[in-house]
Amino acid sequence: MSTEVTVLGQKAKKVAATLANLDSTAKNEALLRIADGLLANQERILAVNQAEVAKAKADGLKASLVERLMLNPDRIKAMVEGLREVVRLEDPVGTVEKMWRRPNGLEIGLLRVPLGVVAIIYEARPNVTVDAAALCLKTGNAVILRGGSEALQTNQVLVEVIRESLRKTTVPEDAVQLLASPEREAAVALMKMREYVDVLVPRGGAGLIKTVVSNALVPVIETGVGVCHTYVDASADLEQAIKIVVNAKTQRPSVCNALETLLVHQAIAAAFLPRCGEELRRAGTEIRGCPQTLLHLPWATAATEEDWATEYLDLILAVKVVPDFAAAVDHIAKYGSGHSECIITTDYATARKFLQVVDAAAVYVNASTRFTDGYEFGLGAELGISTQKLHARGPMGLSALTTTKYIIYGDGQIRQ
Amino acid sequence: MSTEVTVLGQKAKKVAATLANLDSTAKNEALLRIADGLLANQERILAVNQAEVAKAKADGLKASLVERLMLNPDRIKAMVEGLREVVRLEDPVGTVEKMWRRPNGLEIGLLRVPLGVVAIIYEARPNVTVDAAALCLKTGNAVILRGGSEALQTNQVLVEVIRESLRKTTVPEDAVQLLASPEREAAVALMKMREYVDVLVPRGGAGLIKTVVSNALVPVIETGVGVCHTYVDASADLEQAIKIVVNAKTQRPSVCNALETLLVHQAIAAAFLPRCGEELRRAGTEIRGCPQTLLHLPWATAATEEDWATEYLDLILAVKVVPDFAAAVDHIAKYGSGHSECIITTDYATARKFLQVVDAAAVYVNASTRFTDGYEFGLGAELGISTQKLHARGPMGLSALTTTKYIIYGDGQIRQ
Structure with a gap:
């Protein structure tokens, strides 16, 4: 042999x-x-x-x-x-x-x-x-x-x-x-x-x-292994954030560039999570949240440590409320697989900082991570x-x- | 620990x-x-x-x-x-x-x-x-x-x-x-x-x-490992070939881009080897040759199979007479370490072919392999x-x- x-x-x-x-x-x-x-x-x-x-x-x-x-x-x-x-x-x-x-x-x-x-x-x-x-x-x-x-x-x-x-x-x-x-x-x-x-x-x-x-x-x-995050900043445009998060999670959940963990700035959690959660639930997504997430989405289940490191490749989303930008970036550094990471923000300096400090193959501002793909990037086949x-x-x-x-x-x- | x-x-x-x-x-x-x-x-x-x-x-x-x-x-x-x-x-x-x-x-x-x-x-x-x-x-x-x-x-x-x-x-x-x-x-x-x-x-x-x-x-x-070859083609300029071979072998023999095996087209062996061998001997180089080499350099010792694969990093040179270009290229493919390989030729098509077919980090026409170096290539430090x-x-x-x-x-x- x-x-x-x-x-x-x-x-x-x-x-x-x-x-x-x-x-x-x-x-x-x-x-x-x-x-x-x-x-x-x-x-x-x-x-x-x-x-x-x-x-x-x-x-x-x-x-x-x-x-x-x-x-x-x-x-x-x-x-x-x-x-x-x-x-x-x-x-x-x-x-x-x-x-x-x-x-x-x-x-x-x-x-x-x-x-x-x-x-x-x-x-x-x-x-x-x-x-x-x-x-x-x-x-x-x-x-x-x-x-x-x-x-x-x-x-x-x-x-x-x-x-x-x-x-x-x-x-x-x-x-x-x-x-x-x-x-x-x-x-x-x-x-x-x-x-x-x-x-x-x-x-x-x-x-x-x-x-x-x-x-x-x-x-x-x-x-290929993609534990991809999207971080919704305090300054995010809520409509845009919901649209992007739902797309990144549900448009084709079985692939490596699909969203696996959503991070939400605490200042926007109350306005964002109930609406986004509802859209995700309507699309059949199970949510596993941190304690603060559960306050806003009482129907979600509690996330365990293992959830933060999991590539579900399925209609499951881990959700964590973070106190600030730094906590979001630290979470990504700790649990991310270096595939695709995204921030949703309207703030110039925050967008720039995220692009600088996040260490991954593809770092996004205000777009679905589902675009990480040879055809979508314009490279032809991959x-x-x-x-x-x-x-x-x-x-x-x-x-x-x-x-x-x-x-x-x-x-x-x-x-x- | x-x-x-x-x-x-x-x-x-x-x-x-x-x-x-x-x-x-x-x-x-x-x-x-x-x-x-x-x-x-x-x-x-x-x-x-x-x-x-x-x-x-x-x-x-x-x-x-x-x-x-x-x-x-x-x-x-x-x-x-x-x-x-x-x-x-x-x-x-x-x-x-x-x-x-x-x-x-x-x-x-x-x-x-x-x-x-x-x-x-x-x-x-x-x-x-x-x-x-x-x-x-x-x-x-x-x-x-x-x-x-x-x-x-x-x-x-x-x-x-x-x-x-x-x-x-x-x-x-x-x-x-x-x-x-x-x-x-x-x-x-x-x-x-x-x-x-x-x-x-x-x-x-x-x-x-x-x-x-x-x-x-x-x-x-x-x-770093460099079993580097120089092939002296039938069409080589003899003076140039001698100068390059002696430099590549003796200018600093302890480094990875120094010449280790010399390949010589049989049509030029009688004209080239005695003169080049003499210059190498004068520079203190021991030669280990194939049977045909020994005909031209009776003072050299016989090369073993092991010599062709050895990075001497010393004033020792393996020398082989080859029947043609293809045999030289095959020898390099078999024994080379993919570091630096050189042809000495005056023939346009032969030079071009060598650059195409030899698979190494650096492929030379008519220059000493000693130039494979970040400073010499103009990259700054390496x-x-x-x-x-x-x-x-x-x-x-x-x-x-x-x-x-x-x-x-x-x-x-x-x-x-």
């Missing part, structure tokens, strides 16, 4: 040099071929997926996970649309970011190049298989995919179709490989394969991220949202899948 | 928020205070260092390591000069790299901010203590330093002087802390302290890097040379010690 992983690594490393120097035209043609291949093989893919979904249901997989696993013609169409969107994005590879001449005549440039071999470990979501392959291909990286075991059959047929499509192009099919062994040891071997893997991106929940960080010897980009500080922070577009190398043009310079 | 580490981490984390929002003026004043402090306390520092050097000699420490450990008035002066140079560098923190407006009116900017808490583990080189503290301070990071145990007393007095100097400024003294416990477990605890450390930079030899990578749970930037691909690659200037956060200005935007 770790032999299987080694072979994948060797093959990926071997094609990485070829991929790194492909023209954008060749890469775009390959992406369009894959799009065509998915459409042409729709029945084949859906047949495999239906059998796998049936088995998952029989095995008692949670309905929400079955829902993610399931494909249908619309979802295949969305994959195909996604591929075509990636074709339209600008290829960052080959750009010389800057170039300068040194006093000794050396010309030094910073060339954007692929990372090399990217490994992606994710849950049972077949759309990630196609998305991740597309983003890696566009940036000239070889990719090793390792999806959740419940989606193994579906991932296998998707990767077969991708590789069959690549065989009709100049792009080597080993650009996209699937680690098919379902054993945990295979994934762990992948995390430790420093010789062949340049970066590992785990996409999934807190448990997956933790496993990867504990086991990995290759460099990791952590993604591979995930990094919550770490090294290399990429926030939504990861194509350039997060690249690095740079210095290129130096000399004519005989030696060091004195 | 791991309690000591935790306390350091907590203190560093606590001041990081303050440091992140200091004006450049305050940081520069602190740096100048430290420079003054080092000069004012020169006798005190040298007394401690002399005792430590005497002990190291008595303990039988290698002469080259004693040499690195030793301070004298000139070296203190160099530290002070280094601090003043860092003052003159532009502060990257606070720059908004770009800002754009989305169709919904959101204004999104990318703000450069400090990493937060930086830990640096290094060998018994007291100058790194001052260098690293200065670079971290300039970029608004809190730093936890962990130097080699042979230099512990010297590092302690240096950090005492730094902290005494900071007490006279607005910069909190916990911006610079030393992990004084010499136990290995303390260093390992530091490598695992995800709660408080944002990035760990090991500065030192292959052994140190390996220990850090195997043990660390915090993100690491690997630095913290080290990254040989990994994430976050920073090549010489790490001030911006390698920063990250970005998205700042988003809204006026009530919610997601549809």
Whole structure:
């Protein structure tokens, strides 16, 4: 099994040099071929997926996970649309970011190049298989995919179709490989394969991220866990605050940029909480509040210490009344996951201060945290949202899948 | 001991928020205070260092390591000069790299901010203590330093002087802390302290890097190991090639950007090797060659497989004759450490191809690899040379010690 992983690594490393120097035209043609291949093989893919979904249901997989696993013609169409969107994005590879001449005549440039071999470990979501392959291909990286075991059959047929499509192009099919062994040891071997893997991106929940960080010897980009806060300042516009809070919590509660904890300045709590609470309740949201919150929302349940640190990914909201701005910022520093944090305020200095002092991938004034997303930020596609500080922070577009190398043009310079 | 580490981490984390929002003026004043402090306390520092050097000699420490450990008035002066140079560098923190407006009116900017808490583990080189503290301070990071145990007393007095100097400024003294416990477990605890450390930079030899990578749970930037190659192409200008090879190998063989393996196209070997070999021998260089090399340099010794992978850091050079360009590139891909690689050629297409296909932090045409260095590249000071691909690659200037956060200005935007 770790032999299987080694072979994948060797093959990926071997094609990485070829991929790194492909023209954008060749890469775009390959992406369009894959799009065509998915459409042409729709029945084949859906047949495999239906059998796998049936088995998952029989095995008692949670309905929400079955829902993610399931494909249908619309979802295949969305994959195909996604591929075509990636074709339209600008290829960052080959750009010389800057170039300068040194006093000794050396010309030094910073060339954007692929990372090399990217490994992606994710849950049972077949759309990630196609998305991740597309983003890696566009940036000239070889990719090793390792999806959740419940989606193994579906991932296998998707990767077969991708590789069959690549065989009709100049792009080597080993650009996209699937680690098919379902054993945990295979994934762990992948995390430790420093010789062949340049970066590992785990996409999934807190448990997956933790496993990867504990086991990995290759460099990791952590993604996704979002304990996001919105702080309603004493100076907030109440209508705006209600609209934003309800949107951030309820528009799509299952995603990492959804609001999890609402912080309210005590001076505005009496005016704000009953109205906002009512709107949230109407949208089906359960509230877990601090003692002061419960005074204003007697129907809410009492929050425990654990609530402040929880990413619910559900229609549940923790609410805390804070004495002042500093207490809100301290709470975020203590419990936040560094994803997306927001202040609602009409005060210039307070807004500015919040943007300065809050340490997170995305810091907002007067907008829903739900915007933290590659498409919404205008980066085009995204591979995930990094919550770490090294290399990429926030939504990861194509350039997060690249690095740079210095290129130096000399004519005989030696060091004195 | 791991309690000591935790306390350091907590203190560093606590001041990081303050440091992140200091004006450049305050940081520069602190740096100048430290420079003054080092000069004012020169006798005190040298007394401690002399005792430590005497002990190291008595303990039988290698002469080259004693040499690195030793301070004298000139070296203190160099530290002070280094601090003043860092003052003159532009502060990257606070720059908004770009800002754009989305169709919904959101204004999104990318703000450069400090990493937060930086830990640096290094060998018994007291100058790194001052260098690293200065670079971290300039970029608004809190730093936890962990130097080699042979230099512990010297590092302690240096950090005492730094902290005494900071007490006279607005910069909190916990911006610079030393992990004084010499136990290995303390260093390992530091490598695992995800709660408080944002990035760990090991500065030192292959052994140190390996220990850090195997043990660390915090993100690491690997630095320094350089198995650097120079490939003399069939089309090379012989005079230029000899000059560059001799410089890259002998000008300062103990550093990571020095040449370790020379690759020579077979068509030029007979013309090039005897002359270049003679110059190298005259400079005191031992040569370990492949069988074909030995035909041209009968006085050289035979290279073993191990030689191709060795970073000598000494006046020793491995030499291999290769049949063509592709063989040279393959050799570099197999044995190189991704640091600095060079081709000597007069052929346009060959030069271009080498720059494209060689995967390293710095790829040269017709110049000595000895230039891979923050000062020589014009970045100002450097913290080290990254040989990994994430976050920073090549010489790490001030911006390698920063990250970005998205700042988003809204006026009530919610997601549809």
